[in-house]
Amino acid sequence: MSGYAELFRRGRGRHRRRRRAPLKTIAVVSALVTCSAFAATRMDDEQADCVPRPGADGRASTLPAWCQDQAAGRPVGAPAGKAGGGGSDGVPHDGDGGNHSRVPAPPEPDGVYDRERCGNTSGRVLLTLDDWPYNDPERSVRIGAQLQSQGVRAAFFLIGKFAAQYPQITATLRQQGHWVGNHSFSHRQLTGLTDQELQDEIKGGVAGNLLRPPFGDAGERERDVAAELGFRICNWTIDTHDWEKTEGNPRSAEAIRASVRDASPEEKRNGVVLGHLFSNFPNALNDIISDLHAQGYQLCRNTGPVTDRAPNPLTC
Numbered sequence: 001m002s003g004y005a006e007l008f009r010r011g012r013g014r015h016r017r018r019r020r021a022p023l024k025t026i027a028v029v030s031a032l033v034t035c036s037a038f039a040a041t042r043m044d045d046e047q048a049d050c051v052p053r054p055g056a057d058g059r060a061s062t063l064p065a066w067c068q069d070q071a072a073g074r075p076v077g078a079p080a081g082k083a084g085g086g087g088s089d090g091v092p093h094d095g096d097g098g099n100h101s102r103v104p105a106p107p108e109p110d111g112v113y114d115r116e117r118c119g120n121t122s123g124r125v126l127l128t129l130d131d132w133p134y135n136d137p138e139r140s141v142r143i144g145a146q147l148q149s150q151g152v153r154a155a156f157f158l159i160g161k162f163a164a165q166y167p168q169i170t171a172t173l174r175q176q177g178h179w180v181g182n183h184s185f186s187h188r189q190l191t192g193l194t195d196q197e198l199q200d201e202i203k204g205g206v207a208g209n210l211l212r213p214p215f216g217d218a219g220e221r222e223r224d225v226a227a228e229l230g231f232r233i234c235n236w237t238i239d240t241h242d243w244e245k246t247e248g249n250p251r252s253a254e255a256i257r258a259s260v261r262d263a264s265p266e267e268k269r270n271g272v273v274l275g276h277l278f279s280n281f282p283n284a285l286n287d288i289i290s291d292l293h294a295q296g297y298q299l300c301r302n303t304g305p306v307t308d309r310a311p312n313p314l315t316c
């Protein structure tokens, strides 16, 4: 797991949030760094297909042969029914996932675009839900409807190969007023890929302009390639650790709720909360929202349907 040292270097404050977490083993800490469902410590059968575990060196390990075929066959195209790309933020856009114009997007210098906040300058808190609800794909849109009814806009970062099988889910989420972003095609660790694989993973993901790299892991190369393809990196300020298991048991909704409630004001203001679609995070949403309100914070407002473009700065 020594490769995670790189993540610490690149994280730009990503780990300051660890101070409130209970003491854990080093192994768990390294898993926390990955901040995602696909940490080596939690691999349910239904969630493990085509998803490499980080190897001993912290890099993505080899995929099973059938997964490599799937990943290499061709990037999955943009989901049907996606809204048209207006390019309102100036980012060049072609929605077909291929034949990119190669017009480089402007770089994201530190201090201008804060990737941990996804450019959120609203003061409000953005809830984000990653990966896929493996046993219940429709859970995504039920969560979307629930948040919509509460006037809350969230961002969903769906794994491309699953989203492509259910294009109506992406379309419905956007219709419900939620941003849907790219979480790569098959959730490989981008920093372990060749340049070509990296491009294929992004192109095969959900069309749009926000990229949440699997495990939150992206360096300068990944940022630059993403920018060439029209994407900004979008990570988080609050990790709910909802993907974490203790003795085989998933993290409870109450523990997930507490991780948001007890986060610092700095992490909440203009903050971004990381949760997942397969965990107890959705079950904790009502309490998370009411806690934030009680503490005087607002959540990103749902003002109706959105396109596949999220604005920069992220006004919400």
Ligand SMILES: [Zn+2]
Binding pocket: 036, 037, 038, 130, 131, 183, 187, 214, 215
């Ligand atoms: Zn993920």
